[in-house]
Amino acid sequence: MSEKKIVFFDIDGTIYEFGKGTPESTREAMQKLRENGHIVIICTGRPVSSLFPEVLSLPHDGIISGAGTRVEFGDKVLRNELLPNELLMQTVPRLEKNGCWVVLEGPEYLSCRLEDAQGREFFRIVKRLQEEYPERLKEIDPMNDRACKITVRISDMEAFEKLVPELSRAFELARYEAQPYTEMMPKGISKADGIRILLEELEIPLKNTYAFGDGPNDVEMLEYVEYGTAMGNAEKQVLEMAPYRTEGMWEDGIYHALRRYGLI
Known part of the structure:
Protein backbone atom coordinates (compact mmCIF):
# COMPACT_ATOMS: atom_id res chain seq x y z
CA MET A 1 0.00 0.00 0.00
CA SER A 2 1.40 3.36 -1.07
CA GLU A 3 2.27 5.99 1.51
CA LYS A 4 2.23 8.76 -1.07
CA LYS A 5 -0.13 11.65 -0.46
CA ILE A 6 -2.76 12.39 -3.10
CA VAL A 7 -4.39 15.81 -3.56
CA PHE A 8 -7.60 16.47 -5.49
CA PHE A 9 -8.35 19.90 -6.95
CA ASP A 10 -11.66 21.18 -8.24
CA ILE A 11 -11.22 23.57 -11.19
CA ASP A 12 -13.67 26.47 -11.29
CA GLY A 13 -13.40 28.70 -8.24
CA THR A 14 -10.58 26.61 -6.79
CA ILE A 15 -7.60 26.62 -9.17
CA TYR A 16 -9.04 28.50 -12.14
CA GLU A 17 -11.39 31.39 -12.88
CA PHE A 18 -13.02 31.81 -16.26
CA GLY A 19 -11.53 34.84 -18.00
CA LYS A 20 -8.76 35.31 -15.42
CA GLY A 21 -6.87 32.04 -15.29
CA THR A 22 -4.92 30.45 -12.44
CA PRO A 23 -3.04 32.22 -9.61
CA GLU A 24 0.69 31.76 -10.14
CA SER A 25 1.05 30.62 -6.53
CA THR A 26 -1.40 27.78 -7.24
CA ARG A 27 0.51 26.63 -10.31
CA GLU A 28 3.77 26.70 -8.34
CA ALA A 29 2.21 24.79 -5.46
CA MET A 30 0.86 22.06 -7.73
CA ILE A 39 0.09 12.77 -6.63
CA VAL A 40 -1.93 15.65 -8.12
CA ILE A 41 -5.41 15.00 -9.49
CA ILE A 42 -7.77 17.45 -11.19
CA CYS A 43 -11.26 16.60 -9.93
CA THR A 44 -13.91 18.58 -11.79
CA GLY A 45 -17.54 18.71 -12.74
CA ARG A 46 -16.49 19.55 -16.28
CA PRO A 47 -16.42 16.70 -18.79
CA VAL A 48 -13.30 16.12 -20.87
CA SER A 49 -14.83 18.05 -23.78
CA SER A 50 -14.77 21.33 -21.85
CA LEU A 51 -11.28 21.03 -20.39
CA PHE A 52 -9.41 23.84 -22.13
CA PRO A 53 -5.61 23.98 -22.72
CA GLU A 54 -4.92 26.43 -19.90
CA VAL A 55 -6.41 23.91 -17.43
CA LEU A 56 -4.75 20.85 -18.94
CA SER A 57 -1.40 22.64 -18.79
CA LEU A 58 -1.55 22.73 -14.98
CA PRO A 59 0.67 20.13 -13.28
CA HIS A 60 -1.33 16.93 -12.74
CA ASP A 61 -1.10 13.14 -12.83
CA GLY A 62 -4.72 12.23 -13.50
CA ILE A 63 -8.20 13.62 -14.02
CA ILE A 64 -11.57 12.85 -12.49
CA SER A 65 -14.05 14.61 -14.77
CA GLY A 66 -17.80 14.85 -15.24
CA ALA A 67 -18.24 14.99 -11.44
CA GLY A 68 -16.92 11.45 -11.04
CA THR A 69 -18.35 9.89 -14.19
CA ARG A 70 -14.90 9.53 -15.79
CA VAL A 71 -11.66 8.57 -14.03
CA GLU A 72 -8.26 8.67 -15.75
CA PHE A 73 -4.77 8.12 -14.43
CA GLY A 74 -1.92 8.49 -16.86
CA ASP A 75 -3.05 6.75 -20.05
CA LYS A 76 -5.52 4.45 -18.28
CA VAL A 77 -9.29 5.11 -18.17
CA LEU A 78 -10.73 3.48 -15.06
CA ARG A 79 -14.33 4.62 -15.56
CA ASN A 80 -16.34 6.23 -18.36
CA GLU A 81 -19.98 6.29 -17.22
CA LEU A 82 -22.72 7.62 -19.53
CA LEU A 83 -26.38 8.35 -18.89
CA PRO A 84 -28.79 5.92 -20.62
CA ASN A 85 -30.38 7.49 -23.69
CA GLU A 86 -33.78 6.27 -22.52
CA LEU A 87 -33.34 8.43 -19.42
CA LEU A 88 -32.25 11.42 -21.50
CA MET A 89 -35.31 11.04 -23.73
CA GLN A 90 -37.58 11.06 -20.68
CA THR A 91 -35.81 13.89 -18.85
CA VAL A 92 -34.85 16.53 -21.43
CA PRO A 93 -38.40 17.27 -22.67
CA ARG A 94 -39.69 17.59 -19.11
CA LEU A 95 -36.91 19.99 -18.15
CA GLU A 96 -37.45 22.12 -21.23
CA LYS A 97 -41.22 22.14 -20.76
CA ASN A 98 -40.64 23.54 -17.26
CA GLY A 99 -38.45 26.44 -18.34
CA CYS A 100 -34.95 24.95 -18.20
CA TRP A 101 -32.17 25.53 -20.72
CA VAL A 102 -30.50 22.13 -20.96
CA VAL A 103 -26.90 21.23 -21.73
CA LEU A 104 -25.95 17.57 -22.11
CA GLU A 105 -22.28 17.15 -21.22
CA GLY A 106 -20.21 14.27 -22.50
CA PRO A 107 -16.55 13.30 -22.93
CA GLU A 108 -16.50 14.12 -26.66
CA TYR A 109 -18.90 17.07 -26.90
CA LEU A 110 -21.62 19.19 -25.30
CA SER A 111 -25.08 19.42 -26.85
CA CYS A 112 -27.80 22.05 -26.45
CA ARG A 113 -30.35 24.09 -28.42
CA LEU A 114 -27.91 25.90 -30.65
CA GLU A 115 -30.50 28.34 -31.99
CA ASP A 116 -31.07 29.73 -28.50
CA ALA A 117 -28.55 32.59 -28.44
CA GLN A 118 -29.73 33.83 -25.05
CA GLY A 119 -29.12 30.42 -23.50
CA ARG A 120 -25.56 30.34 -24.84
CA GLU A 121 -24.86 33.73 -23.25
CA PHE A 122 -25.71 32.26 -19.85
CA PHE A 123 -23.35 29.31 -20.30
CA ARG A 124 -19.87 30.67 -20.94
CA ILE A 125 -18.32 27.28 -21.65
CA VAL A 126 -20.84 26.66 -24.45
CA LYS A 127 -20.09 30.08 -25.92
CA ARG A 128 -16.34 29.42 -25.88
CA LEU A 129 -16.75 26.01 -27.47
CA GLN A 130 -18.79 27.53 -30.26
CA GLU A 131 -16.15 30.20 -30.88
CA GLU A 132 -12.97 28.12 -30.51
CA TYR A 133 -13.84 24.41 -30.59
CA PRO A 134 -17.03 24.05 -32.67
CA GLU A 135 -16.35 20.34 -33.21
CA ARG A 136 -17.08 19.84 -29.50
CA LEU A 137 -20.57 21.36 -29.68
CA LYS A 138 -23.69 19.99 -31.39
CA GLU A 139 -27.45 20.24 -31.50
CA ILE A 140 -29.11 18.33 -28.68
CA ASP A 141 -30.36 14.84 -29.56
CA PRO A 142 -31.36 12.88 -26.44
CA MET A 143 -31.94 9.70 -28.43
CA ASN A 144 -28.32 9.49 -29.57
CA ASP A 145 -26.16 11.88 -27.52
CA ARG A 146 -23.33 10.53 -25.37
CA ALA A 147 -23.75 12.42 -22.09
CA CYS A 148 -22.32 11.77 -18.65
CA LYS A 149 -24.26 14.55 -16.91
CA ILE A 150 -26.76 17.34 -17.43
CA THR A 151 -26.50 20.99 -16.49
CA VAL A 152 -29.62 23.15 -16.51
CA ARG A 153 -30.24 26.86 -16.17
CA ILE A 154 -33.54 27.36 -14.37
CA SER A 155 -35.85 30.19 -15.39
CA ASP A 156 -38.92 29.03 -13.43
CA MET A 157 -37.75 27.92 -10.00
CA GLU A 158 -41.23 26.98 -8.79
CA ALA A 159 -41.74 24.65 -11.75
CA PHE A 160 -38.30 23.10 -11.26
CA GLU A 161 -38.93 22.48 -7.57
CA LYS A 162 -41.93 20.35 -8.50
CA LEU A 163 -39.64 18.17 -10.62
CA VAL A 164 -37.00 17.69 -7.93
CA PRO A 165 -38.52 14.63 -6.17
CA GLU A 166 -38.78 12.78 -9.49
CA LEU A 167 -35.34 13.90 -10.71
CA SER A 168 -33.75 12.84 -7.43
CA ARG A 169 -34.74 9.24 -8.03
CA ALA A 170 -32.57 9.04 -11.15
CA PHE A 171 -29.93 11.72 -10.59
CA GLU A 172 -27.62 13.20 -8.01
CA LEU A 173 -28.43 16.94 -7.95
CA ALA A 174 -25.80 19.60 -7.18
CA ARG A 175 -27.67 22.87 -6.72
CA TYR A 176 -26.02 26.29 -6.66
CA GLU A 177 -27.03 28.96 -4.15
CA ALA A 178 -26.11 32.19 -5.92
CA GLN A 179 -27.01 31.17 -9.49
CA PRO A 180 -30.02 29.38 -11.03
CA TYR A 181 -28.02 26.33 -12.12
CA THR A 182 -28.24 22.67 -11.19
CA GLU A 183 -25.91 19.83 -12.21
CA MET A 184 -27.42 16.36 -12.62
CA MET A 185 -25.18 13.30 -12.39
CA PRO A 186 -26.07 9.58 -12.61
CA LYS A 187 -27.55 8.31 -9.36
CA GLY A 188 -24.88 7.13 -6.94
CA ILE A 189 -22.01 8.85 -8.75
CA SER A 190 -20.10 11.83 -7.39
CA LYS A 191 -16.57 13.15 -7.22
CA ALA A 192 -16.16 11.09 -4.03
CA ASP A 193 -17.08 7.91 -5.88
CA GLY A 194 -14.53 8.73 -8.57
CA ILE A 195 -11.92 9.25 -5.88
CA ARG A 196 -12.77 5.87 -4.35
CA ILE A 197 -12.08 4.13 -7.67
CA LEU A 198 -8.73 5.86 -8.06
CA LEU A 199 -7.63 5.13 -4.49
CA GLU A 200 -8.40 1.44 -5.00
CA GLU A 201 -6.41 1.40 -8.24
CA LEU A 202 -3.38 3.12 -6.67
CA GLU A 203 -3.73 1.38 -3.27
CA ILE A 204 -3.55 4.69 -1.40
CA PRO A 205 -5.14 4.80 2.07
CA LEU A 206 -7.83 7.36 2.85
CA LYS A 207 -5.61 8.89 5.55
CA ASN A 208 -3.32 10.22 2.78
CA THR A 209 -6.03 12.12 0.90
CA TYR A 210 -6.57 15.88 0.54
CA ALA A 211 -9.09 17.83 -1.52
CA PHE A 212 -9.96 21.44 -2.31
CA GLY A 213 -13.28 22.76 -3.61
CA ASP A 214 -15.79 25.58 -3.53
CA GLY A 215 -19.09 24.43 -5.05
CA PRO A 216 -22.02 22.09 -4.38
CA ASN A 217 -20.59 19.26 -6.49
CA ASP A 218 -17.56 19.27 -4.17
CA VAL A 219 -19.51 18.47 -0.98
CA GLU A 220 -19.21 14.67 -1.16
CA MET A 221 -15.53 14.94 -2.09
CA LEU A 222 -14.69 17.19 0.86
CA GLU A 223 -16.58 14.92 3.24
CA TYR A 224 -14.96 11.77 1.88
CA VAL A 225 -11.25 12.60 1.98
CA GLU A 226 -9.22 12.94 5.19
CA TYR A 227 -8.48 16.64 4.70
CA GLY A 228 -11.42 18.21 2.86
CA THR A 229 -10.73 21.93 2.47
CA ALA A 230 -13.15 24.63 1.37
CA MET A 231 -11.80 27.69 -0.41
CA GLY A 232 -12.46 31.01 1.29
CA ASN A 233 -14.57 32.01 -1.70
CA ALA A 234 -16.71 28.84 -1.49
CA GLU A 235 -20.50 28.86 -1.34
CA LYS A 236 -21.99 29.06 2.16
CA GLN A 237 -23.18 25.44 2.13
CA VAL A 238 -19.64 24.26 1.35
CA LEU A 239 -18.01 26.44 4.01
CA GLU A 240 -20.47 25.13 6.59
CA MET A 241 -19.81 21.44 5.94
CA ALA A 242 -16.11 21.31 5.05
CA PRO A 243 -13.85 20.01 7.82
CA TYR A 244 -11.15 22.57 6.91
CA ARG A 245 -10.95 25.99 5.27
CA THR A 246 -8.29 28.04 3.55
CA GLU A 247 -8.03 31.52 2.08
CA GLY A 248 -9.75 32.41 -1.19
CA MET A 249 -8.36 31.36 -4.55
CA TRP A 250 -6.89 34.80 -5.31
CA GLU A 251 -5.57 35.09 -1.75
CA ASP A 252 -3.12 32.22 -2.44
CA GLY A 253 -5.41 29.83 -0.58
CA ILE A 254 -4.05 26.67 -2.22
CA TYR A 255 -0.43 27.58 -1.56
CA HIS A 256 -1.04 28.52 2.08
CA ALA A 257 -3.04 25.36 2.81
CA LEU A 258 -0.47 23.01 1.28
CA ARG A 259 2.22 24.72 3.32
CA ARG A 260 0.18 24.28 6.50
CA TYR A 261 -0.36 20.61 5.68
CA GLY A 262 3.40 20.20 5.23
CA LEU A 263 3.07 18.98 1.65
CA ILE A 264 5.19 21.73 0.08
Missing part, protein backbone atom coordinates in the same frame (compact mmCIF):
# COMPACT_ATOMS: atom_id res chain seq x y z
CA GLN A 31 4.26 21.67 -9.36
CA LYS A 32 6.00 21.55 -5.97
CA LEU A 33 3.60 18.82 -4.84
CA ARG A 34 4.72 16.63 -7.72
CA GLU A 35 8.37 17.42 -7.12
CA ASN A 36 7.89 16.29 -3.53
CA GLY A 37 6.59 12.92 -4.73
CA HIS A 38 2.88 13.50 -4.14
Whole structure:
Protein backbone atom coordinates (compact mmCIF):
# COMPACT_ATOMS: atom_id res chain seq x y z
CA MET A 1 0.00 0.00 0.00
CA SER A 2 1.40 3.36 -1.07
CA GLU A 3 2.27 5.99 1.51
CA LYS A 4 2.23 8.76 -1.07
CA LYS A 5 -0.13 11.65 -0.46
CA ILE A 6 -2.76 12.39 -3.10
CA VAL A 7 -4.39 15.81 -3.56
CA PHE A 8 -7.60 16.47 -5.49
CA PHE A 9 -8.35 19.90 -6.95
CA ASP A 10 -11.66 21.18 -8.24
CA ILE A 11 -11.22 23.57 -11.19
CA ASP A 12 -13.67 26.47 -11.29
CA GLY A 13 -13.40 28.70 -8.24
CA THR A 14 -10.58 26.61 -6.79
CA ILE A 15 -7.60 26.62 -9.17
CA TYR A 16 -9.04 28.50 -12.14
CA GLU A 17 -11.39 31.39 -12.88
CA PHE A 18 -13.02 31.81 -16.26
CA GLY A 19 -11.53 34.84 -18.00
CA LYS A 20 -8.76 35.31 -15.42
CA GLY A 21 -6.87 32.04 -15.29
CA THR A 22 -4.92 30.45 -12.44
CA PRO A 23 -3.04 32.22 -9.61
CA GLU A 24 0.69 31.76 -10.14
CA SER A 25 1.05 30.62 -6.53
CA THR A 26 -1.40 27.78 -7.24
CA ARG A 27 0.51 26.63 -10.31
CA GLU A 28 3.77 26.70 -8.34
CA ALA A 29 2.21 24.79 -5.46
CA MET A 30 0.86 22.06 -7.73
CA GLN A 31 4.26 21.67 -9.36
CA LYS A 32 6.00 21.55 -5.97
CA LEU A 33 3.60 18.82 -4.84
CA ARG A 34 4.72 16.63 -7.72
CA GLU A 35 8.37 17.42 -7.12
CA ASN A 36 7.89 16.29 -3.53
CA GLY A 37 6.59 12.92 -4.73
CA HIS A 38 2.88 13.50 -4.14
CA ILE A 39 0.09 12.77 -6.63
CA VAL A 40 -1.93 15.65 -8.12
CA ILE A 41 -5.41 15.00 -9.49
CA ILE A 42 -7.77 17.45 -11.19
CA CYS A 43 -11.26 16.60 -9.93
CA THR A 44 -13.91 18.58 -11.79
CA GLY A 45 -17.54 18.71 -12.74
CA ARG A 46 -16.49 19.55 -16.28
CA PRO A 47 -16.42 16.70 -18.79
CA VAL A 48 -13.30 16.12 -20.87
CA SER A 49 -14.83 18.05 -23.78
CA SER A 50 -14.77 21.33 -21.85
CA LEU A 51 -11.28 21.03 -20.39
CA PHE A 52 -9.41 23.84 -22.13
CA PRO A 53 -5.61 23.98 -22.72
CA GLU A 54 -4.92 26.43 -19.90
CA VAL A 55 -6.41 23.91 -17.43
CA LEU A 56 -4.75 20.85 -18.94
CA SER A 57 -1.40 22.64 -18.79
CA LEU A 58 -1.55 22.73 -14.98
CA PRO A 59 0.67 20.13 -13.28
CA HIS A 60 -1.33 16.93 -12.74
CA ASP A 61 -1.10 13.14 -12.83
CA GLY A 62 -4.72 12.23 -13.50
CA ILE A 63 -8.20 13.62 -14.02
CA ILE A 64 -11.57 12.85 -12.49
CA SER A 65 -14.05 14.61 -14.77
CA GLY A 66 -17.80 14.85 -15.24
CA ALA A 67 -18.24 14.99 -11.44
CA GLY A 68 -16.92 11.45 -11.04
CA THR A 69 -18.35 9.89 -14.19
CA ARG A 70 -14.90 9.53 -15.79
CA VAL A 71 -11.66 8.57 -14.03
CA GLU A 72 -8.26 8.67 -15.75
CA PHE A 73 -4.77 8.12 -14.43
CA GLY A 74 -1.92 8.49 -16.86
CA ASP A 75 -3.05 6.75 -20.05
CA LYS A 76 -5.52 4.45 -18.28
CA VAL A 77 -9.29 5.11 -18.17
CA LEU A 78 -10.73 3.48 -15.06
CA ARG A 79 -14.33 4.62 -15.56
CA ASN A 80 -16.34 6.23 -18.36
CA GLU A 81 -19.98 6.29 -17.22
CA LEU A 82 -22.72 7.62 -19.53
CA LEU A 83 -26.38 8.35 -18.89
CA PRO A 84 -28.79 5.92 -20.62
CA ASN A 85 -30.38 7.49 -23.69
CA GLU A 86 -33.78 6.27 -22.52
CA LEU A 87 -33.34 8.43 -19.42
CA LEU A 88 -32.25 11.42 -21.50
CA MET A 89 -35.31 11.04 -23.73
CA GLN A 90 -37.58 11.06 -20.68
CA THR A 91 -35.81 13.89 -18.85
CA VAL A 92 -34.85 16.53 -21.43
CA PRO A 93 -38.40 17.27 -22.67
CA ARG A 94 -39.69 17.59 -19.11
CA LEU A 95 -36.91 19.99 -18.15
CA GLU A 96 -37.45 22.12 -21.23
CA LYS A 97 -41.22 22.14 -20.76
CA ASN A 98 -40.64 23.54 -17.26
CA GLY A 99 -38.45 26.44 -18.34
CA CYS A 100 -34.95 24.95 -18.20
CA TRP A 101 -32.17 25.53 -20.72
CA VAL A 102 -30.50 22.13 -20.96
CA VAL A 103 -26.90 21.23 -21.73
CA LEU A 104 -25.95 17.57 -22.11
CA GLU A 105 -22.28 17.15 -21.22
CA GLY A 106 -20.21 14.27 -22.50
CA PRO A 107 -16.55 13.30 -22.93
CA GLU A 108 -16.50 14.12 -26.66
CA TYR A 109 -18.90 17.07 -26.90
CA LEU A 110 -21.62 19.19 -25.30
CA SER A 111 -25.08 19.42 -26.85
CA CYS A 112 -27.80 22.05 -26.45
CA ARG A 113 -30.35 24.09 -28.42
CA LEU A 114 -27.91 25.90 -30.65
CA GLU A 115 -30.50 28.34 -31.99
CA ASP A 116 -31.07 29.73 -28.50
CA ALA A 117 -28.55 32.59 -28.44
CA GLN A 118 -29.73 33.83 -25.05
CA GLY A 119 -29.12 30.42 -23.50
CA ARG A 120 -25.56 30.34 -24.84
CA GLU A 121 -24.86 33.73 -23.25
CA PHE A 122 -25.71 32.26 -19.85
CA PHE A 123 -23.35 29.31 -20.30
CA ARG A 124 -19.87 30.67 -20.94
CA ILE A 125 -18.32 27.28 -21.65
CA VAL A 126 -20.84 26.66 -24.45
CA LYS A 127 -20.09 30.08 -25.92
CA ARG A 128 -16.34 29.42 -25.88
CA LEU A 129 -16.75 26.01 -27.47
CA GLN A 130 -18.79 27.53 -30.26
CA GLU A 131 -16.15 30.20 -30.88
CA GLU A 132 -12.97 28.12 -30.51
CA TYR A 133 -13.84 24.41 -30.59
CA PRO A 134 -17.03 24.05 -32.67
CA GLU A 135 -16.35 20.34 -33.21
CA ARG A 136 -17.08 19.84 -29.50
CA LEU A 137 -20.57 21.36 -29.68
CA LYS A 138 -23.69 19.99 -31.39
CA GLU A 139 -27.45 20.24 -31.50
CA ILE A 140 -29.11 18.33 -28.68
CA ASP A 141 -30.36 14.84 -29.56
CA PRO A 142 -31.36 12.88 -26.44
CA MET A 143 -31.94 9.70 -28.43
CA ASN A 144 -28.32 9.49 -29.57
CA ASP A 145 -26.16 11.88 -27.52
CA ARG A 146 -23.33 10.53 -25.37
CA ALA A 147 -23.75 12.42 -22.09
CA CYS A 148 -22.32 11.77 -18.65
CA LYS A 149 -24.26 14.55 -16.91
CA ILE A 150 -26.76 17.34 -17.43
CA THR A 151 -26.50 20.99 -16.49
CA VAL A 152 -29.62 23.15 -16.51
CA ARG A 153 -30.24 26.86 -16.17
CA ILE A 154 -33.54 27.36 -14.37
CA SER A 155 -35.85 30.19 -15.39
CA ASP A 156 -38.92 29.03 -13.43
CA MET A 157 -37.75 27.92 -10.00
CA GLU A 158 -41.23 26.98 -8.79
CA ALA A 159 -41.74 24.65 -11.75
CA PHE A 160 -38.30 23.10 -11.26
CA GLU A 161 -38.93 22.48 -7.57
CA LYS A 162 -41.93 20.35 -8.50
CA LEU A 163 -39.64 18.17 -10.62
CA VAL A 164 -37.00 17.69 -7.93
CA PRO A 165 -38.52 14.63 -6.17
CA GLU A 166 -38.78 12.78 -9.49
CA LEU A 167 -35.34 13.90 -10.71
CA SER A 168 -33.75 12.84 -7.43
CA ARG A 169 -34.74 9.24 -8.03
CA ALA A 170 -32.57 9.04 -11.15
CA PHE A 171 -29.93 11.72 -10.59
CA GLU A 172 -27.62 13.20 -8.01
CA LEU A 173 -28.43 16.94 -7.95
CA ALA A 174 -25.80 19.60 -7.18
CA ARG A 175 -27.67 22.87 -6.72
CA TYR A 176 -26.02 26.29 -6.66
CA GLU A 177 -27.03 28.96 -4.15
CA ALA A 178 -26.11 32.19 -5.92
CA GLN A 179 -27.01 31.17 -9.49
CA PRO A 180 -30.02 29.38 -11.03
CA TYR A 181 -28.02 26.33 -12.12
CA THR A 182 -28.24 22.67 -11.19
CA GLU A 183 -25.91 19.83 -12.21
CA MET A 184 -27.42 16.36 -12.62
CA MET A 185 -25.18 13.30 -12.39
CA PRO A 186 -26.07 9.58 -12.61
CA LYS A 187 -27.55 8.31 -9.36
CA GLY A 188 -24.88 7.13 -6.94
CA ILE A 189 -22.01 8.85 -8.75
CA SER A 190 -20.10 11.83 -7.39
CA LYS A 191 -16.57 13.15 -7.22
CA ALA A 192 -16.16 11.09 -4.03
CA ASP A 193 -17.08 7.91 -5.88
CA GLY A 194 -14.53 8.73 -8.57
CA ILE A 195 -11.92 9.25 -5.88
CA ARG A 196 -12.77 5.87 -4.35
CA ILE A 197 -12.08 4.13 -7.67
CA LEU A 198 -8.73 5.86 -8.06
CA LEU A 199 -7.63 5.13 -4.49
CA GLU A 200 -8.40 1.44 -5.00
CA GLU A 201 -6.41 1.40 -8.24
CA LEU A 202 -3.38 3.12 -6.67
CA GLU A 203 -3.73 1.38 -3.27
CA ILE A 204 -3.55 4.69 -1.40
CA PRO A 205 -5.14 4.80 2.07
CA LEU A 206 -7.83 7.36 2.85
CA LYS A 207 -5.61 8.89 5.55
CA ASN A 208 -3.32 10.22 2.78
CA THR A 209 -6.03 12.12 0.90
CA TYR A 210 -6.57 15.88 0.54
CA ALA A 211 -9.09 17.83 -1.52
CA PHE A 212 -9.96 21.44 -2.31
CA GLY A 213 -13.28 22.76 -3.61
CA ASP A 214 -15.79 25.58 -3.53
CA GLY A 215 -19.09 24.43 -5.05
CA PRO A 216 -22.02 22.09 -4.38
CA ASN A 217 -20.59 19.26 -6.49
CA ASP A 218 -17.56 19.27 -4.17
CA VAL A 219 -19.51 18.47 -0.98
CA GLU A 220 -19.21 14.67 -1.16
CA MET A 221 -15.53 14.94 -2.09
CA LEU A 222 -14.69 17.19 0.86
CA GLU A 223 -16.58 14.92 3.24
CA TYR A 224 -14.96 11.77 1.88
CA VAL A 225 -11.25 12.60 1.98
CA GLU A 226 -9.22 12.94 5.19
CA TYR A 227 -8.48 16.64 4.70
CA GLY A 228 -11.42 18.21 2.86
CA THR A 229 -10.73 21.93 2.47
CA ALA A 230 -13.15 24.63 1.37
CA MET A 231 -11.80 27.69 -0.41
CA GLY A 232 -12.46 31.01 1.29
CA ASN A 233 -14.57 32.01 -1.70
CA ALA A 234 -16.71 28.84 -1.49
CA GLU A 235 -20.50 28.86 -1.34
CA LYS A 236 -21.99 29.06 2.16
CA GLN A 237 -23.18 25.44 2.13
CA VAL A 238 -19.64 24.26 1.35
CA LEU A 239 -18.01 26.44 4.01
CA GLU A 240 -20.47 25.13 6.59
CA MET A 241 -19.81 21.44 5.94
CA ALA A 242 -16.11 21.31 5.05
CA PRO A 243 -13.85 20.01 7.82
CA TYR A 244 -11.15 22.57 6.91
CA ARG A 245 -10.95 25.99 5.27
CA THR A 246 -8.29 28.04 3.55
CA GLU A 247 -8.03 31.52 2.08
CA GLY A 248 -9.75 32.41 -1.19
CA MET A 249 -8.36 31.36 -4.55
CA TRP A 250 -6.89 34.80 -5.31
CA GLU A 251 -5.57 35.09 -1.75
CA ASP A 252 -3.12 32.22 -2.44
CA GLY A 253 -5.41 29.83 -0.58
CA ILE A 254 -4.05 26.67 -2.22
CA TYR A 255 -0.43 27.58 -1.56
CA HIS A 256 -1.04 28.52 2.08
CA ALA A 257 -3.04 25.36 2.81
CA LEU A 258 -0.47 23.01 1.28
CA ARG A 259 2.22 24.72 3.32
CA ARG A 260 0.18 24.28 6.50
CA TYR A 261 -0.36 20.61 5.68
CA GLY A 262 3.40 20.20 5.23
CA LEU A 263 3.07 18.98 1.65
CA ILE A 264 5.19 21.73 0.08
